[in-house]
Amino acid sequence: NAGVTQTPKFQVLKTGQSMTLQCAQDMNHNSMYWYRQDPGMGLRLIYYSASEGTTDKGEVPNGYNVSRLNKREFSLRLESAAPSQTSVYFCASSPQVPGNEKLFFGSGTQLSVL
Amino acid sequence: GEDVEQSLFLSVREGDSSVINCTYTDSSSTYLYWYKQEPGAGLQLLTYIFSNMDMKQDQRLTVLLNKKDKHLSLRIADTQTGDSAIYFCAESIGDTDKLIFGTGTRLQVFP
Numbered sequence: 001n002a003g004v005t006q007t008p009k010f011q012v013l014k015t016g017q018s019m020t021l022q023c024a025q026d027m028n029h030n031s032m033y034w035y036r037q038d039p040g041m042g043l044r045l046i047y048y049s050a051s052e053g054t055t056d057k058g059e060v061p062n063g064y065n066v067s068r069l070n071k072r073e074f075s076l077r078l079e080s081a082a083p084s085q086t087s088v089y090f091c092a093s094s095p096q097v098p099g100n101e102k103l104f105f106g107s108g109t110q111l112s113v114l
Numbered sequence: 115g116e117d118v119e120q121s122l123f124l125s126v127r128e129g130d131s132s133v134i135n136c137t138y139t140d141s142s143s144t145y146l147y148w149y150k151q152e153p154g155a156g157l158q159l160l161t162y163i164f165s166n167m168d169m170k171q172d173q174r175l176t177v178l179l180n181k182k183d184k185h186l187s188l189r190i191a192d193t194q195t196g197d198s199a200i201y202f203c204a205e206s207i208g209d210t211d212k213l214i215f216g217t218g219t220r221l222q223v224f225p
Contacts, residue, residue, distance in 0.1 A: 004156070035215075040122065041217060042118070042120075042202060042215040042216050042218050043157070043202065043215040044215075045212060045213075045214075058212070090156055090157070092156075092157075102159050102162070103157070103159065103213060104159075105156030105157045106156050107154070107155055107156045108154075108155070108156055
Protein backbone atom coordinates (compact mmCIF):
# COMPACT_ATOMS: atom_id res chain seq x y z
CA ASN A 1 0.00 0.00 0.00
CA ALA A 2 1.82 3.11 -1.26
CA GLY A 3 -0.34 5.73 0.50
CA VAL A 4 0.45 9.22 -0.83
CA THR A 5 3.11 9.40 -3.55
CA GLN A 6 4.73 12.66 -4.64
CA THR A 7 7.06 13.30 -7.53
CA PRO A 8 9.69 14.57 -7.93
CA LYS A 9 11.50 14.40 -4.59
CA PHE A 10 13.91 17.19 -5.50
CA GLN A 11 13.81 19.95 -8.12
CA VAL A 12 15.90 23.00 -8.94
CA LEU A 13 14.35 25.69 -11.12
CA LYS A 14 15.48 28.99 -12.49
CA THR A 15 13.33 32.05 -11.85
CA GLY A 16 10.51 32.16 -14.39
CA GLN A 17 10.50 28.47 -15.20
CA SER A 18 7.35 26.43 -14.77
CA MET A 19 6.80 22.98 -13.36
CA THR A 20 4.12 20.67 -12.03
CA LEU A 21 4.34 18.69 -8.81
CA GLN A 22 2.46 15.43 -9.01
CA CYS A 23 0.58 13.70 -6.20
CA ALA A 24 -1.40 10.50 -6.14
CA GLN A 25 -3.09 8.56 -3.36
CA ASP A 26 -4.39 5.02 -3.41
CA MET A 27 -6.55 5.13 -0.27
CA ASN A 28 -9.75 6.25 -2.01
CA HIS A 29 -9.72 9.47 -0.02
CA ASN A 30 -12.01 12.32 -0.96
CA SER A 31 -9.93 15.25 0.23
CA MET A 32 -6.47 16.20 -0.97
CA TYR A 33 -4.21 19.08 0.03
CA TRP A 34 -1.02 20.89 -0.90
CA TYR A 35 1.06 22.44 1.87
CA ARG A 36 4.37 24.22 1.88
CA GLN A 37 6.78 24.00 4.80
CA ASP A 38 9.17 26.81 5.57
CA PRO A 39 11.56 27.13 8.53
CA GLY A 40 9.90 28.67 11.56
CA MET A 41 6.52 28.86 9.82
CA GLY A 42 5.17 25.35 10.07
CA LEU A 43 2.94 24.11 7.28
CA ARG A 44 0.79 26.51 5.32
CA LEU A 45 -2.08 25.38 3.15
CA ILE A 46 -1.76 26.37 -0.51
CA TYR A 47 -4.83 24.72 -2.05
CA TYR A 48 -7.12 21.89 -1.21
CA SER A 49 -9.71 19.77 -2.91
CA ALA A 50 -12.65 18.45 -0.92
CA SER A 51 -13.73 16.13 -3.70
CA GLU A 52 -13.07 15.27 -7.31
CA GLY A 53 -13.78 18.28 -9.48
CA THR A 54 -13.55 20.90 -6.74
CA THR A 55 -10.62 23.01 -5.56
CA ASP A 56 -10.35 25.88 -3.09
CA LYS A 57 -7.69 28.33 -2.07
CA GLY A 58 -5.86 27.91 1.18
CA GLU A 59 -3.77 30.38 3.12
CA VAL A 60 -1.05 31.05 0.49
CA PRO A 61 -2.43 30.35 -3.03
CA ASN A 62 -0.72 33.16 -4.95
CA GLY A 63 1.65 31.92 -7.65
CA TYR A 64 0.13 28.43 -7.75
CA ASN A 65 -2.56 26.55 -9.61
CA VAL A 66 -3.97 23.10 -8.95
CA SER A 67 -5.83 20.41 -10.81
CA ARG A 68 -7.83 17.58 -9.29
CA LEU A 69 -7.47 15.31 -12.26
CA ASN A 70 -9.50 12.49 -10.72
CA LYS A 71 -10.08 11.10 -7.27
CA ARG A 72 -6.52 9.78 -7.03
CA GLU A 73 -4.48 12.68 -8.39
CA PHE A 74 -4.00 16.30 -7.33
CA SER A 75 -1.28 18.32 -9.04
CA LEU A 76 0.29 21.65 -8.13
CA ARG A 77 1.62 23.92 -10.84
CA LEU A 78 4.03 26.83 -10.62
CA GLU A 79 3.59 28.86 -13.80
CA SER A 80 6.52 31.23 -13.26
CA ALA A 81 8.69 30.16 -10.36
CA ALA A 82 10.07 32.78 -7.97
CA PRO A 83 12.78 32.45 -5.28
CA SER A 84 10.08 32.98 -2.64
CA GLN A 85 8.64 29.63 -3.70
CA THR A 86 11.76 27.81 -2.53
CA SER A 87 10.27 25.44 0.02
CA VAL A 88 9.38 21.87 0.82
CA TYR A 89 6.01 20.92 -0.60
CA PHE A 90 3.80 18.26 0.90
CA CYS A 91 0.75 16.65 -0.56
CA ALA A 92 -1.75 15.08 1.81
CA SER A 93 -5.07 13.28 1.66
CA SER A 94 -7.80 12.51 4.14
CA PRO A 95 -10.91 10.36 4.16
CA GLN A 96 -12.99 13.44 5.00
CA VAL A 97 -14.77 11.99 7.96
CA PRO A 98 -16.59 15.10 9.24
CA GLY A 99 -14.83 16.56 12.24
CA ASN A 100 -11.95 14.12 12.14
CA GLU A 101 -9.36 15.32 9.71
CA LYS A 102 -6.63 12.72 9.85
CA LEU A 103 -4.18 13.68 7.15
CA PHE A 104 -1.89 11.24 5.41
CA PHE A 105 1.20 12.92 4.00
CA GLY A 106 3.54 12.22 1.13
CA SER A 107 7.29 12.36 1.70
CA GLY A 108 7.65 15.84 0.24
CA THR A 109 9.23 17.66 -2.70
CA GLN A 110 12.20 19.90 -1.98
CA LEU A 111 12.09 22.76 -4.48
CA SER A 112 14.81 25.37 -4.94
CA VAL A 113 14.26 28.36 -7.19
CA LEU A 114 17.43 30.20 -8.15
CA GLY B 115 -7.56 34.67 12.20
CA GLU B 116 -6.50 31.24 13.27
CA ASP B 117 -3.06 30.91 14.79
CA VAL B 118 -1.31 27.97 16.40
CA GLU B 119 1.86 28.64 18.35
CA GLN B 120 4.60 26.38 19.63
CA SER B 121 8.08 26.86 20.97
CA LEU B 122 10.69 26.01 18.35
CA PHE B 123 13.11 23.79 20.26
CA LEU B 124 13.19 21.33 23.14
CA SER B 125 16.18 19.34 24.31
CA VAL B 126 15.88 16.46 26.80
CA ARG B 127 18.01 13.66 28.14
CA GLU B 128 17.19 10.11 27.16
CA GLY B 129 14.86 8.54 29.72
CA ASP B 130 13.41 11.85 30.89
CA SER B 131 9.91 13.07 30.07
CA SER B 132 9.34 15.61 27.30
CA VAL B 133 6.52 18.13 27.33
CA ILE B 134 5.70 19.97 24.13
CA ASN B 135 3.25 22.85 24.42
CA CYS B 136 0.89 24.46 21.96
CA THR B 137 -1.64 27.28 22.07
CA TYR B 138 -4.44 27.63 19.55
CA THR B 139 -7.13 30.17 18.80
CA ASP B 140 -10.17 28.50 17.25
CA SER B 141 -12.45 27.54 20.11
CA SER B 142 -14.76 25.69 17.71
CA SER B 143 -12.13 23.11 16.77
CA THR B 144 -13.60 19.64 17.09
CA TYR B 145 -10.31 17.79 17.23
CA LEU B 146 -6.75 18.76 18.01
CA TYR B 147 -3.86 16.80 16.64
CA TRP B 148 -0.22 16.00 17.16
CA TYR B 149 1.86 15.08 14.13
CA LYS B 150 5.46 13.86 14.07
CA GLN B 151 7.93 14.59 11.29
CA GLU B 152 11.16 12.63 11.10
CA PRO B 153 14.06 13.97 9.02
CA GLY B 154 13.39 13.90 5.29
CA ALA B 155 9.88 12.55 5.71
CA GLY B 156 6.33 13.75 5.66
CA LEU B 157 4.20 14.22 8.76
CA GLN B 158 2.62 11.26 10.47
CA LEU B 159 -0.37 11.47 12.76
CA LEU B 160 0.80 10.67 16.28
CA THR B 161 -2.35 11.15 18.30
CA TYR B 162 -5.41 13.36 18.56
CA ILE B 163 -7.91 14.44 21.16
CA PHE B 164 -11.58 15.27 20.91
CA SER B 165 -12.29 18.78 22.12
CA ASN B 166 -14.63 17.67 24.92
CA MET B 167 -11.87 15.62 26.55
CA ASP B 168 -9.29 16.85 29.04
CA MET B 169 -6.78 14.09 28.68
CA LYS B 170 -5.92 11.18 26.45
CA GLN B 171 -3.26 8.58 27.13
CA ASP B 172 -1.75 6.28 24.53
CA GLN B 173 1.19 4.20 25.79
CA ARG B 174 4.04 6.69 26.38
CA LEU B 175 2.03 9.62 25.07
CA THR B 176 -0.28 11.81 27.16
CA VAL B 177 -2.24 14.65 25.62
CA LEU B 178 -3.64 17.33 27.92
CA LEU B 179 -6.20 19.85 26.74
CA ASN B 180 -7.13 23.03 28.59
CA LYS B 181 -10.01 24.43 26.58
CA LYS B 182 -10.42 27.51 28.74
CA ASP B 183 -6.83 28.60 28.05
CA LYS B 184 -6.76 27.03 24.53
CA HIS B 185 -3.65 25.14 25.55
CA LEU B 186 -2.63 21.71 24.33
CA SER B 187 0.35 19.69 25.47
CA LEU B 188 2.01 16.43 24.49
CA ARG B 189 3.96 14.54 27.12
CA ILE B 190 6.31 11.78 26.05
CA ALA B 191 7.35 9.52 28.92
CA ASP B 192 10.76 7.79 28.95
CA THR B 193 11.91 9.76 25.90
CA GLN B 194 14.11 7.78 23.51
CA THR B 195 16.55 8.88 20.80
CA GLY B 196 14.04 7.63 18.24
CA ASP B 197 11.65 10.30 19.48
CA SER B 198 13.93 13.00 18.06
CA ALA B 199 11.81 14.74 15.44
CA ILE B 200 9.70 17.82 14.81
CA TYR B 201 6.30 17.74 16.48
CA PHE B 202 3.41 19.76 15.08
CA CYS B 203 0.14 20.50 16.77
CA ALA B 204 -2.83 21.25 14.55
CA GLU B 205 -6.40 22.39 14.99
CA SER B 206 -9.33 21.86 12.70
CA ILE B 207 -11.08 25.00 11.46
CA GLY B 208 -14.66 24.99 12.61
CA ASP B 209 -16.62 22.35 10.75
CA THR B 210 -14.36 22.37 7.69
CA ASP B 211 -11.89 19.65 6.82
CA LYS B 212 -8.89 21.97 6.88
CA LEU B 213 -6.17 21.98 9.50
CA ILE B 214 -4.04 24.84 10.76
CA PHE B 215 -0.59 23.71 11.83
CA GLY B 216 1.71 25.20 14.41
CA THR B 217 5.29 26.12 13.63
CA GLY B 218 6.59 22.80 14.94
CA THR B 219 8.80 21.99 17.93
CA ARG B 220 12.12 20.30 17.21
CA LEU B 221 12.75 17.73 19.94
CA GLN B 222 16.36 16.67 20.41
CA VAL B 223 17.09 13.73 22.68
CA PHE B 224 20.64 13.33 23.93
CA PRO B 225 22.15 10.32 25.73
